[in-house]
Amino acid sequence: MNIGIGGAGGKLASLASNGECTIVNVSELELSKIEANSKLLAVTHSARGQLRGSGKNPAIGKEAFVSIGEELKNLIKGNIVFSSTGGGTGNGIVSELLDKISQKEEPVILEERTLFAFILPCLNRESSEYVENTIEFLGSPVSSAIDSGNTGNIALFSNKLKFEGRIAEANYNKMIVDSFNSFLSIPVKGEMYKLLDGHIDFEDFDLFRSKPYFNHFTQFSWDTEKPFESQLTSNFNGLLLPPERAIEVMFLIELPDESLTPKFYDVLDYFANDDIAPVYGVVHNPELSKPQITVSMLYSRKPRELVEDFKSVSDKYTRNRIKKSLEQHVVLQNHKLDKMNEARRMVEESGSNSGDVLGFLKRIGKL
Amino acid sequence: MNELFEKQISNLKEVHFHVLYWAALAEGKGKDYNITNIFDDLKFIGITRTKQSAVSFVESLAALCFIGINSNSNRKNIYITKHGAKALESLIAKGSFQIKKSMFLEVTK
Numbered sequence: 001m002n003i004g005i006g007g008a009g010g011k012l013a014s015l016a017s018n019g020e021c022t023i024v025n026v027s028e029l030e031l032s033k034i035e036a037n038s039k040l041l042a043v044t045h046s047a048r049g050q051l052r053g054s055g056k057n058p059a060i061g062k063e064a065f066v067s068i069g070e071e072l073k074n075l076i077k078g079n080i081v082f083s084s085t086g087g088g089t090g091n092g093i094v095s096e097l098l099d100k101i102s103q104k105e106e107p108v109i110l111e112e113r114t115l116f117a118f119i120l121p122c123l124n125r126e127s128s129e130y131v132e133n134t135i136e137f138l139g140s141p142v143s144s145a146i147d148s149g150n151t152g153n154i155a156l157f158s159n160k161l162k163f164e165g166r167i168a169e170a171n172y173n174k175m176i177v178d179s180f181n182s183f184l185s186i187p188v189k190g191e192m193y194k195l196l197d198g199h200i201d202f203e204d205f206d207l208f209r210s211k212p213y214f215n216h217f218t219q220f221s222w223d224t225e226k227p228f229e230s231q232l233t234s235n236f237n238g239l240l241l242p243p244e245r246a247i248e249v250m251f252l253i254e255l256p257d258e259s260l261t262p263k264f265y266d267v268l269d270y271f272a273n274d275d276i277a278p279v280y281g282v283v284h285n286p287e288l289s290k291p292q293i294t295v296s297m298l299y300s301r302k303p304r305e306l307v308e309d310f311k312s313v314s315d316k317y318t319r320n321r322i323k324k325s326l327e328q329h330v331v332l333q334n335h336k337l338d339k340m341n342e343a344r345r346m347v348e349e350s351g352s353n354s355g356d357v358l359g360f361l362k363r364i365g366k367l
Numbered sequence: 368m369n370e371l372f373e374k375q376i377s378n379l380k381e382v383h384f385h386v387l388y389w390a391a392l393a394e395g396k397g398k399d400y401n402i403t404n405i406f407d408d409l410k411f412i413g414i415t416r417t418k419q420s421a422v423s424f425v426e427s428l429a430a431l432c433f434i435g436i437n438s439n440s441n442r443k444n445i446y447i448t449k450h451g452a453k454a455l456e457s458l459i460a461k462g463s464f465q466i467k468k469s470m471f472l473e474v475t476k
Binding site (some may be wrong): 057354356357358360361366367 | 388391392394395409447448449451452453455459466
């Protein structure tokens, strides 16, 4: 089952499973916008959070985790969690969740490990708060969770292609879901089509996805006459962060013509040169006109390095912004400010929101 | 009893309303709110200039059981009671007073 946390996570989880999922949010309004057969409202004391979600503030998500923590910890066992890393709800709740998983004294058994799909912001297009939140998220909770070995695969999707390709959000979400489903369909195809060589059954697949590494998967038309290496590197999945050197590999080849079966040894040879013995399957898919391969590579890149990457690019853009603002040659005027009068003016201008206070009193049972 | 409660509420002045409101606001923000803070805030909105007056406002609300007082060493922190919450709700619903911000809770960082 899919679990979507926060606005972006909820949309993806719902899309990936036609609404057969659980979505989590701090705002009832946000929950009502997404189709899902199960909806979990995380309680926050912030009236703003209840109405409009956490915005870009993970503290609201972290505070709200307390109300659903136990339920969520049981719910994610063996399932898939979608979340963005830049926003407030997804980042906040998943940070707490990962911390709890990391702190478990007993190792999490393979069947109960969770596959996480995170959506990272585009560095030079999305606001700096999203980037800062992501740096914090990758540096601490993700890092600890990987170190603990208690998670399953982690897929790091990036919004980079969305902005570079000027793709509408709904279409981009569909691309992410289609790509993700191409990976998840590996064991289904293994069962569905005639087996020509190797075999990936559901047990093999579940074991593979329960390993605590980053997962880069891609699907492309495979030309059996050309070297595999160049085809693979030119067909890395643009929706995901590029992979490091693979540690473990799984691939499924779908052939329209059974006579091409021995060609799969080329792919095995390529990975064998890197000392990798992949889990693989070769099937006959008569619906295809060309051979197709789905490859999943597990790689272990320390989150700290990912954070450094994010930081260095983020710093570069910050420096550019400062440089530009200095180049504006703005002359600042001196203002005389009477702090007390200014404070009074601010108070008179903006009245307080009595609804927040009454709402709070109701929640704590005084009303 | 309801009649008495209504009469008590109708006798509350703007100063009492604000003490109740700020006490609830402080609780919502998880902050301690003591008589010194109340005095500073009342002085800020121009209601009183003496601490004795602030203390008497607080004591009258405590006598009505609208607020409670916790003594924490030499600080007397106040909190709103269930009766006080009902009184505050009633005053807000009637729109009797315009809400003013607390300098301690909302203006200063």
